[in-house]
Amino acid sequence: MAYNFDKITAVIAEDNPHMRYLIKGILQAFGCKSIKEASNGQEAMQIINSSSADILICDWNMEPVNGIELVKAVRNTESSPNPFMPIIMLTGYSQHKRVIEARDAGVDEFVAKPISAKILYEHLKSVIEHPRSYVRSPTYFGPDRRRRQIPFNGEDRRKNTPDVEDAPRRKKDLSESDIMALLQTEEGEGESK
Amino acid sequence: MTQVKMFAPSSDLASKVTFVDDAVNAEALKKAEHLIEEQEAQYPSWLAEDLKALKDAVNEIAKSPETERKPLLKDIFKKSLEIKGQGGTYGHPLLSYVADNICNLLDSLTQVTDEDIEIIRVHIDVLSVIAADKINEETDTPESNQILDGLKEIVQKRLNDLKETA
Numbered sequence: 001m002a003y004n005f006d007k008i009t010a011v012i013a014e015d016n017p018h019m020r021y022l023i024k025g026i027l028q029a030f031g032c033k034s035i036k037e038a039s040n041g042q043e044a045m046q047i048i049n050s051s052s053a054d055i056l057i058c059d060w061n062m063e064p065v066n067g068i069e070l071v072k073a074v075r076n077t078e079s080s081p082n083p084f085m086p087i088i089m090l091t092g093y094s095q096h097k098r099v100i101e102a103r104d105a106g107v108d109e110f111v112a113k114p115i116s117a118k119i120l121y122e123h124l125k126s127v128i129e130h131p132r133s134y135v136r137s138p139t140y141f142g143p144d145r146r147r148r149q150i151p152f153n154g155e156d157r158r159k160n161t162p163d164v165e166d167a168p169r170r171k172k173d174l175s176e177s178d179i180m181a182l183l184q185t186e187e188g189e190g191e192s193k
Numbered sequence: 194m195t196q197v198k199m200f201a202p203s204s205d206l207a208s209k210v211t212f213v214d215d216a217v218n219a220e221a222l223k224k225a226e227h228l229i230e231e232q233e234a235q236y237p238s239w240l241a242e243d244l245k246a247l248k249d250a251v252n253e254i255a256k257s258p259e260t261e262r263k264p265l266l267k268d269i270f271k272k273s274l275e276i277k278g279q280g281g282t283y284g285h286p287l288l289s290y291v292a293d294n295i296c297n298l299l300d301s302l303t304q305v306t307d308e309d310i311e312i313i314r315v316h317i318d319v320l321s322v323i324a325a326d327k328i329n330e331e332t333d334t335p336e337s338n339q340i341l342d343g344l345k346e347i348v349q350k351r352l353n354d355l356k357e358t359a
Contacts, residue, residue: 002218007209016275018239022232022282029225031213054206061274084203092274094293095300114281114289117225128210131202138196 003128004031009051011036013044013058013070014090019113023057023090026117030124041065045073049081055127057120060091060102067091068105075106075141083141084134086127090115103183106142108132110183145183229282236283240276240324247272247317255310262305269313270299276320287323291316291344298348301355312347319344 010032014020017039024035036051038044040062047053056074060067067089075083086108091098094112102110109123132143250268257265273295280288295316302309319340322328328337 002213002221004211004213004221006211008206016279018232018235019275019278019282022229025228026225029221029228031221054209061271082205084200084205086203086206092278092293092296095297113278114283114286115278116282117222117229121222121225128207131204131207133202134200136198136200144199 003125005124006031006033008032008054009034009036011038011044011047011051011053011056011058013038013041013056013062013067015039015059015062019059023115023120026120027057029117030121041067041070041073044070045077048074048085049079053082053085055124056085056087058087058089060089060093060098068101071102071105071107071142086131088120088123088127090120099183103145104140106140107183108143233283236279236285237324239279240285240288243272243276244317244321244324247276247320251310251313251317254305255307259304259306263303266299266302266305270296273299285323287328287341288320290341291319291323294344294348298351301352303355309351312351315347316344 010027012020012023012035014023020037024037027035036047036053038047042065044058058067058070071087074080074085074087088109088111089102089107090111090113092113099110108127111119111123134142135144247269254262254265273292277289277292277296280292295313298312
């Protein structure tokens with residue numbers, strides 16, 4: 001399935017001008033004509049408040065307002081024009097705790113830099129083809145973080161796995177598929193029924 | 194009982210996106226990748242600036258008393274994170290690998306010892322060697338692997354020490 005993004009308005013929040021230029025160029029190559037740029041979360045929020053943005057692509061490490069604060073503002077500020085706006089976070093962070101923090105702030109997709117045009121396209125495709133349900137609880141508003149029920153018909157081999165202490169040390173950095181699994185397969189606080 | 198309200202997935206974005214055939218898609222991806230290749234040529238000069246900024250920041254932190262160093266880590270972390278993001282994007286995955294190592298260390302430090310500064314300096318030296326193209330993906334020699342694995346081990350050992358003393 002292939003898409004053209006010519007009718008959407010994208011906001012890029014990224015403090016590194018080279019990376020911002022690159023993301024903008026990639027989006028333009030995908031047909032996106034309306035692209036607004038911000039160098040931090042504060043500027044991005046001003047743009048979002050004054051335009052009808054369809055998607056936000058943001059970095060994490062920015063000042064004075066960082067990406068996590070921006071995501072929370074989009075999701076939870078009363079005056080936010082679109083709390084349901086798809087948000088893709090593009091960041092150099094890739095550690096487990098960072099993915100969880102981004103997920104709990106309310107990102108839809110988490111992309112660990114380095115990036116490529118194909119990776120960005122895949123994540124754009126994902127928010128279009130697999131939009132998530134949203135959840136409002138007393139402590140969270142954002143994409144549903146609950147465990148996906150995936151049927152499994154094979155043999156249950158979990159009892160044969162080695163004890164945790166015998167298992168090789170886990171890599172601290174996460175692969176693209178690990179990140180996707182973390183965003184969607186661990187039960188988030190507040191969504192338990 | 195916890196009050197939880199569910200909302201159906203929004204179709205706003207999907208309704209604004211037009212479908213195109215795969216040929217157009219392949220062309221768009223090619224165009225986007227070409228843009229990245231164009232920027233690759235400029236990356237060495239940006240990297241040189243980042244490495245200089247990193248070295249300056251480390252020299253600055255080394256001059257400060259141990260108790261005042263932690264806030265000064267911010268600049269080193271920021272530059273390392275940028276090298277991690279840009280290195281691999283512009284065709285130098287080894288830069289991302291080494292810079293990621295620095296980020297992992299800095300992310301866990303509660304105070305900065307002279308040993309930590311030395312670890313960061315060694316990493317910057319290796320980044321400079323990679324920048325000079327003396328180590329790259331093609332020159333994947335046992336010696337270069339030994340250097341990269343050694344860096345990973347140094348950081349892992351320091352992280353283990355930090356965990357034990359926590």
